[in-house]
Amino acid sequence: GCGGEKAGTEGSKDSGGGGDTIKIGANLELSGAVASYGQGIAEGIDLAVEEINNSGGVDGKKIEIIKVDNKSDAAEATNAAIKLTNQDKVTAIIGAATSGNSVAQAQIANDNKTILLSPSGTSPNVTVGTNGKVNEFVFRTSFIDPFQGTVAANFAAGDLNIKNAAIYADNASDYAKGLAASFKETFEAAGGKVVSEESYVAKDTDFRSTLTRIKSANPEFIFIPGYYEEVGLIIKQAREMGITVPFMGADGWDSPILVDLAGAEALNNTFLTNHYSAQDPDETIQKFVTSFSKKYSGKSPDAFNALGYDSVYFLVDAMKRAGDTSDATKIKDALAETKDLSLVTGVVTVDEFHNPIKSATVLEHKDGKQVFKSKVNP
Amino acid sequence: MEWIQQLINGISLGSIYALIALGYTMVYGIIKLINFAHGEVFMIGAFVGFYAIAGWGLGFFPALLLAMAVCAIFGVLIERIAYRRLRNATRIAALITAIGLSLLIQYVVIYFRGAQPEAYPDALSNKTFDLFGVQISSQSILILSVSIVLMILLQFIVHRTKIGKAMRAVSHDMDAARLMGINVNTTISATFAIGSALAGAAGVFFGVYYTKIEPLMGIIPGLKAFVAAVLGGIGIIPGAMVGGLVLGVVETIVSALGYSLWRDAAAFIILILILLFRPSGIFGKNAREKV
Amino acid sequence: MGSMPLLQVRNTGIQFGGLKAVSNVNMEIHRGELIGLIGPNGAGKTTCFNLLTGVYVPTEGSIEFDGQKLNGLAPYQVTRKGISRTFQNIRLFNELSVLDNVKVAYHSLAKHSIISSILRLPSHFSGEKEMEEKSIEFLKIFNLDKYKDEAAKNLPYGQQRRLEIARALAAGPRLLLLDEPAAGMNPQETHELMELIAFVRKKFDLTILLIEHDMNLVMGICERIYVLDHGQLIAQGTPEDIRNHPKVIEAYLGEEVTNSHA
Amino acid sequence: MKKVKGFWLFLILSIVLYVTVQLLINAGILNQFYSNTLIFIGINIILAVSLHLVIGITGQFSIGHAGFLAVGAYISAIFTMKLQLPFPIAILVGGIIAALAGLIVGIPSLRLKGDYLAIATLGFAEIIRIVFLNIDYVGGAAGMQVSHLTNWTYTFICLFITIVVIMNFTNSRHGRACISVRENEIAADAMGINTVYYKVIAFALGSFFAGIAGGLYAHNFYIIQPTNFGFLKSFDILIYVVLGGLGSLSGAVISAILLTLVSTFLQDYPETRMIIYSLVLVIVMLYRPQGLMGTREITDIFGKWKSVKSVKGGS
């Protein structure tokens, strides 16, 4: 449960006023269709806040997280953002887990001069409005979709020497669609051919019919941008159907549950690009993994946990550099100037579109373990 | 070959729908309540089975029985606490209560264990048979057989046994049933027990077959099962079976044609078309009110 | 007049599955008549009404009302042609007030459009006012005006039956079909009902066809009677003819009723 | 006569409400949070009242209202964002297209009853959603970004029109015809009511206003996505209507207000939010299965106070 960790944050609420606490909103999908993503981020946030507060806070001020549930709904996300900015008067909002619910708040953040930091909204639209202008107050912790797609395509065409690939994307997520598009572009540019393009919709459980179609197109490789919940099932069902070619995906795959869902054996010969790897011996990462599983009774962190965690540190770093914990304008400038900040999910430098330039890691599954394959810089 | 494979895919998918729809249709048949919480009982069944297998190391069949028993009790409790009071209320009030209950169960489960999915352990070995290039998994054969057996069993219970007759009497006129000496409360409890046990069983089978379970897993299959039940003629037990299979095959064919994104839409279009020509479902008797 | 009957039923019938509920029925009803339709239970009387009012589409024969064919018309169209009815098992609009029950029936006689109602144009107010006045008139006839704001379901049974008749009248029929209007009434109440039927018939210049098992009522007010048995007409004639018709006695009346006890 | 007076009273109260809120917004006393909550309440009331016409008045068990909301939202967004037309026109067109969708959905209602109709309407709503999901012109799954144009004035005008139209419709021979369909379709038919016509009208009118609500919705939340219009959204609207009391317009209004407030208030308790919300729902239904207002209207309650004596004396 997540009832326990509230005490710490609420304690500081009593000490009142804006003076000695830093109010940060968390506008997350805590219920509704993608509740598991929002909850994953919340866990990461809670851990980070606990660590920071226990070590004295930021400039002596404790962080107070005001968590709001947006029910995985854009309208609710808007409401929640308005509440956080107008009522709670937070300095920054972390959220939301999905791009759509992040976009829903972008305008409000700009209008109210409040930072919006989306932990996992990977669509380019989050930080850049439809008019092509950068949303002044909006940032993100994750890299954007096209980057990962490119990395995956280069890996397939180069390292694996694939000529014919199939793409099987989650059509309910712009994340997956974005990845699919950039994969296709890069892959074809590298001389490959996409022989089959299929889609599924999040929450599907039976993929056999489409897999049968893909199988008859005879690809040498299948790119599956999507989230682990479905990907696990897809890989399992595909292997059962005798599809033995390599699969590849992106950070959405990253969860310890993927191994359980697909089965260790089925996962052999599959690859993913990721923000980080829990197996990575890197010190920051291992420290995070240890304290996370300590706090959450042995659970191993996934990408959402890590991004939630990083979002807090990302923000705190900017606050420290801005020398001010409440002036959002100064903080956003500091955020925009972030350079070589070492986080769990990579070393971050923010570009002109408010997107972090981070390296991506390519991992391979071997007997249920992620094995580090290569690191790709942008 | 590909098409035979697809047909088999469709039948396996459909038999899962059918399995859930059986309990749905049974409860509906007796008390005319769209028990939206049925999907949640299904979810509870899946989790009970999961904890039984992964936590206590029970085998598949003991876990299945345990899940069915827990769900039977759970279903009876739901009826006792929430629906009994509403016997004389409008059906729509009962429907809203069912929706509320289904949300409540989902979020209580999330409160206690979070929303993240869980992977079902391999409790039931799965072999894939290769017949002339067509793959059939032993699990899907099992599920299909289980749903057929359960359908026959249910049909027998409802139409041939005393409790079944009592159920049908209660479904038509509760007061008149009382006057026949039928204990209406017991009968309805029995209905919920059986229907919920079926949902529990479906949950465990679903878990084993699809591996992934999570607190919101009941929503979509619940809805699909409801559609299947309506398609076949809600309240009619063989209808649930046929409705489930039709739905499964239609969805598969649509995906097989490359329109997987339109799969659900196609399922609903078929549903609406069938209803337009057979307003009470495939097997439903269009019993018009006698004037 | 005389020549053309108001209602002409020719060889009409309907089949449910294998069961011929009504077959080969011929009826001819003239303006202003008050006709009884009797017969054993399950003879097909209510089914006849359903055929006449478009609830069922006849599988054979034809029905003409005022020279126009009714076959295939929807019930509401039949009503608008001038036939309205009551039901064997009362079908009021339970949650609506007594007054509104009658207003609904007056609906098709009013003319104000949806637009006028939404915009509250003068035609809406005048139309609604007319409906209200007319409806109250009908209620007064049936002595129901004091219950006008009561929900129909709260009326005692006898009043509900009367309200059904009032409602049927408000639809502006020329032919009124009453299905067992006296069912569940005691003799005293039945007697009052007979007087009422006679009264409205005169006042609204109605033709009435009624189904009833209460022989006091049927023999007391009907001018002619049709007798159905097993879906077929077995007799027709004046009450006197019917009372002594052997087939009717055998199938329906039984011996003693002939020497009436009332 | 009495009704006419009631109308003027209603009008005056409405104007007072509008002006007061607008002044408070202008004065900055109501910040964006409050005004946004008011707008959200307004949208939900429009949805509730429009569905009330279909279910509460006409008795057609429709559980796919979010489909019409979606049509209104997307169509109006296309008009403002892609075709650069003025917002009021976009709202209106959204309503009209939604009404057309309502006409289409109304057609099965001619043949289907009760639960069969319910599942068919739900199916239609899902089909509509999936159509938008698959149209790249409106952004597919990613959705469509929409400028924020909705404000208190637009919301209030739409809300006012919705309530007045539906109230006036209901309190006329046409509304009574709809109610008679709900109460007893066979009898209504036998009384000369074209039941088919009124069912379709109810669907079309209900959908029209749901479409209007969609226009406001789309331009209030910066982004619309197909996921916003799933069947759970339809259930939310259904809950307003049933919780308020089937057949009671003021009940629908009151419960839309209450539930929106409850939901907003519960944002602060994310862990237990849905638990509390669903508990409230279940408990209210268990203890007041007829809904908060039953079939009564607010005005009846005031009326009852006055006439309580005469009724008692009468019986």
Next chain:
Amino acid sequence: MLKVDQLDVFYGNIHALKGVSLDVQEGEIVTLIGANGAGKSTLLKTLSGLLKPKNGTIQYLSNTIAGKPAQEIVKAGISHVPEGRRVFSNMTVEENLELGAFLRKDSKEIQKDIQKVYTTFPRLLERRKQLSGTLSGGEQQMLAMGRAIMAKPKLLLLDEPSMGLAPLMVKTIFEIIEDINRGGTTILLVEQNAHMALSVANRAYVIETGRVTVSGTAAELQASEEIKNAYLGGH
């Protein structure tokens, strides 16, 4: 056999029965007459356990049955033919009859009794496989009676059995009532057709707006001017 004392029954806050007392002796036919809405059906429903009384006692044989659930009262031998027939409309005629014998275990006897019902009501035999919802009103009434007989009751409560029946059928029904009574079943009969009711009954009670106002032997009531005027259509 049955003794009702000071019974008060409410529908919500409608006081439907106000201190009703009456008794029925073993082997009798007792009839209840009264205008529409007097509370006759309410009384029967209370006796058979469909309604729970607020106050008062119901003594049946040597047990109090007030407020007991219906199925126990049926078990004790009281069978109720409700107003409006209430047959199980989506079940066949035969299934309805079988349900009448729900609490009985003697399946051979049950089959025999079904045949007996068919001899009494030949029309039901003709329609035995028809869904009872499509029967005509009279046919349904026969079915409801037949169904109640199937329970082999000691006390049979009949609510307006002649309603909607053809004259010949009314006669038949009353003959059957007397027949059943001769077979040893005590009968409490509610009727609008007071004339017929009084002619078969031993004793009668008149109920007006929830109260017993008159009681006596059937002959006494038949002779009373007042009763004649109010309930027998005495003109």
